Amino acid sequence: MATSTQTQSPLLPYGVGRFGAGWGVVFLLFLVLLAVGLYGYSRQLIEGEGVTGLRDVGTMGGAPWGLYIAFELWFVGIGFGAMMLVAAARLAHIDLLKPLVRTMCVIALATLFIGGWSIIVDLGQPVRAVVNIIKYARPMSPFFGTFTIGLVAAFAATLVYLFLDGRRDAAILARRPSRWSWLHRLAASGYTDTEVEKHRRRRSSALLAGALLVVAIVAASTSGFVFGIQQGRPGWFGALQAPGFVVLAMLTGTAATVIVAASLRSGLGEKEALGSRVFTLLNTVMLVASLVYIYFIVVEIITSSYSSSLADQRVTDALLTGEYAWMFWLSAALFIVGAALSIFRATASRSSIWLVVVAAIAIIIGALLKRYLLVVPPLTTGRLLPYADGSYSPTWVEYAVVGGLISLGVLFFMIFMKLFPILGLNDREENV
Amino acid sequence: MRIAITALVAVGGIVLALVSALLLAAPLGGAPFDESFSNPRLVYAPTLAVIGVALVFSAAIVYELMPRIGDD
Numbered sequence: 444m445a446t447s448t449q450t451q452s453p454l455l456p457y458g459v460g461r462f463g464a465g466w467g468v469v470f471l472l473f474l475v476l477l478a479v480g481l482y483g484y485s486r487q488l489i490e491g492e493g494v495t496g497l498r499d500v501g502t503m504g505g506a507p508w509g510l511y512i513a514f515e516l517w518f519v520g521i522g523f524g525a526m527m528l529v530a531a532a533r534l535a536h537i538d539l540l541k542p543l544v545r546t547m548c549v550i551a552l553a554t555l556f557i558g559g560w561s562i563i564v565d566l567g568q569p570v571r572a573v574v575n576i577i578k579y580a581r582p583m584s585p586f587f588g589t590f591t592i593g594l595v596a597a598f599a600a601t602l603v604y605l606f607l608d609g610r611r612d613a614a615i616l617a618r619r620p621s622r623w624s625w626l627h628r629l630a631a632s633g634y635t636d637t638e639v640e641k642h643r644r645r646r647s648s649a650l651l652a653g654a655l656l657v658v659a660i661v662a663a664s665t666s667g668f669v670f671g672i673q674q675g676r677p678g679w680f681g682a683l684q685a686p687g688f689v690v691l692a693m694l695t696g697t698a699a700t701v702i703v704a705a706s707l708r709s710g711l712g713e714k715e716a717l718g719s720r721v722f723t724l725l726n727t728v729m730l731v732a733s734l735v736y737i738y739f740i741v742v743e744i745i746t747s748s749y750s751s752s753l754a755d756q757r758v759t760d761a762l763l764t765g766e767y768a769w770m771f772w773l774s775a776a777l778f779i780v781g782a783a784l785s786i787f788r789a790t791a792s793r794s795s796i797w798l799v800v801v802a803a804i805a806i807i808i809g810a811l812l813k814r815y816l817l818v819v820p821p822l823t824t825g826r827l828l829p830y831a832d833g834s835y836s837p838t839w840v841e842y843a844v845v846g847g848l849i850s851l852g853v854l855f856f857m858i859f860m861k862l863f864p865i866l867g868l869n870d871r872e873e874n875v
Numbered sequence: 876m877r878i879a880i881t882a883l884v885a886v887g888g889i890v891l892a893l894v895s896a897l898l899l900a901a902p903l904g905g906a907p908f909d910e911s912f913s914n915p916r917l918v919y920a921p922t923l924a925v926i927g928v929a930l931v932f933s934a935a936i937v938y939e940l941m942p943r944i945g946d947d
Contacts, residue, residue, distance in 0.1 A: 579914065580921035582896040583903050587921060599929040607939055632940055640939075647935045654932065 455616060457711050457864045460623050470857055473850040480847010483840040484564060492567050496836045506822035506835040508565065513815040514845050515561035516666060517695065518852075519593065520688065520810070522554035524696015526601055526659035528728070533652035539724050542716040542867045545612075546707065547700055548605040549859050552598065553852040554699075559594050560851070564844050589669060593662035600658050604651050607644070610634040612868045626862060663692040670817065678747075678758035678821030687739045694732035695810045698781075698803035701725050703856075705800045707865060716869055719794045726799045730785035733806060737778050740813075758825040767820050770812050777809030877941055885934035892927030895920045 454461070486494050498505020525547040532540035532547075540547075566572045580587040614631035617624050634640060664685040670676075671684030701722065708717040747759045762771045784802035788795065823833035859865065897903070899920035902912050915921070 577922040577925075578918050579901070581901045581913070581915075582921070582924065583901075595925045596928045596932070599932045603932045603935050607935060610939075643939050647938050651932070651935050 455619060455621055455623070455864070456868060457713070457860070457866055459616070459861060459864055460621050462861060466857065466861070470854065473853045473857070476850040477847045477854065479843050480845075480850060483843030483847065487564070487840055487844070494838060494840045496838045496841060497565075498833070498835070500822055500826065500833060501828065501830045504831060504833040506819050506833060508818050508822060509835050510815070510837040510841040510845055511561050511565035513811070513818045514848065515558050515565070516688075516814045516818070517811050518554045518558035518561060518848075519597075519666060520663065520692040520814070521695045521699045521807075522551040522558060522597065522601075523659040523663040523689075523692040524694065525551040525554070525700060526597060526655045526696070527693050528696055528700060529601070529604065530652040530656035530659065533648055534656065537724070539721050542713075542869065543700065543704055543721065545605065545609060545863070545867055546703055546865050547696075548601050548608070549856055549865065550696075550699055550703060551601045552605065553855045555594055555598050555601070556855065557848045557852040559598075560848055561845075562589075564848070586669065588665040589662075593665050596658045597662050600651065600655050604648070604655060606630070607647060607651070609863060611636060611644070612864055615868060616864070623862060630863065659692070660689055663689045675827060676821050677752065677754035677825035677827065679817075679825070681743070681746075683739055683743055687736070687743075690732055690736045690739060691810055691813070694729060694736055695807055697725055697728045697732065698807040698810075701729070701799055701803035702807070705796060708796070711866070713866060716866055719796060722796045722799045723788075723794060726785050726788050726802070729799075729802060729806065730782065730789055733778055733782040733785060737775075737782060740775065740778070754825060754827055758821050761820050761824045762816060765824075767816060771816055774809045774812035774816060777805045777812070781806035781809065877938060880941060881934050881938040884937050885931050888927045888930030888932075888934065890927070891930060892924045895923035895927060899923065 458466075495509070496505070497507055497509050499507055528540065529544055529547045529551070531537065532544055563569045563573070576587070582588075610631050611634055613627045614634040614636065617627035617631050621627075667685035667688035670679040671681055673679045704717050704721065704725070708714060744759065744763070747755050748763070751759065761767050781802045784798055784805070788798045788802065791798075819835050823835055826833075895917075899917040900915045902916075904912075917923075
């Protein structure tokens with residue numbers, strides 16, 4: 444028979460350890476989407492990339508990179524942006540973002556993980572490719588840079604930051620009786636909150652945050668170099684790619700944080716830690732980054748349409764007035780709407796959180812379209828040799844696999860938030 | 876002692892990453908038609924570079940989790 448102490452023991456915060464019906468339904472939904480994705484990928488592995496819309500350039504008249512790589516850039520961009528925010532929160536002592544640091548770390552880990560998988564699923568012979576990379580990769584290749592700096596370094600740095608930053612909260616939870624206390628004890632790994640430990644924490648978190656910032660910027664730039672240094676591909680070659688990737692990463696990382704934070708505020712009822720001021724701060728970051736990125740788009744279009752080569756002009760025409768015009772203008776409109784909403788929110792007398800969320804959704808969809816436009820049109824229309832224009836349409840297999848990858852990230856997030864508090868503990872929770 | 880061991884792990888990681896990438900993997904630059912410029916001088920050198928990078932960040936774990944030694 445349970446003692447009164449056991450039955451009245453306080454619940455773990457933020458729904459940790461409690462698997463409700465609503466959570467179960469959402470989890471099951473994403474599990475089904477993951478299963479559909481796995482089925483799609485199994486078709487691709489068995490029948491080859493012929494089941495996708497991917498074809499070689501030139502004589503095959505297609506695009507070897509499509510939806511997978513567009514999503515890969517989008518995923519890792521969100522991850523690098525979340526890392527930058529984590530670093531900024533620590534280095535600039537932004538207390539408002541403190542409760543969200545763990546959330547941003549988990550967003551970064553989930554998106555970097557599925558970003559890495561997006562590259563794997565794009566490959567016709569994934570096992571052979573991975574084996575060749577770990578055995579023979581050339582350090583001067585931007586692809587090697589993307590895999591090592593971009594993914595391994597970013598993933599390792601964020602994982603270490605998440606672990607060390609969460610030890611204190613894990614130690615607090617480990618003291619409460621629950622069936623997960625063994626896990627919290629393990630995560631706390633002996634943390635006792637002494638002055639010496641706090642001093643070490645401050646020191647190492649500052650250094651790690653600096654490293655996170657550097658790694659995120661270098662990694663985002665390296666992704667940009669994959670495109671920017673390819674002189675033979677009209678539409679890609681340009682000095683703006685690397686800084687553009689960094690700014691868009693910051694923008695999408697912030698937008699994703701806004702969306703997740705609003706969901707947590709609503710789902711967990713956490714209006715204190717995720718108050719209006721947090722969203723005002725994130726809105727300001729989005730506003731600045733979106734204005735800078737819109738400026739980059741304008742500069743890019745003016746440069747490529749004013750006096751560029753014939754090949755570059757063809758890609759620009761396809762974007763502005765051709766096959767991809769609807770997507771380009773939709774993407775531009777979404778960025779402008781996002782920026783306009785952010786400006787309105789920044790100047791309005793009443794502070795609506797949902798205005799920031801709508802701006803974030805507009806920006807994150809606009810960014811996804813922009814990634815697609817970066818990858819596909821230069822491959823189908825940006826040619827230096829006298830081939831006809833190519834075409835690319837994703838098949839159900841690609842949509843299913845991408846849906847599966849998104850589900851994988853969401854499931855990772857959902858499992859994490861049931862094992863550890865997704866938000867940093869506040870004073871009230873600490874003193875329970 | 877704690878700082879010395881942490882520094883050792885971090886510097887070890889940097890050295891491993893740099894040596895693997897610059898001296899053990901395929902040479903930087905070089906003649907495009909010469910096979911020796913395509914092959915790594917040590918197979919798995921890229922993996923060693925990746926391990927080196929990961930080691931640098933794990934130095935923070937060493938710093939915070941290492942048990943107290945002497946008057947540390």
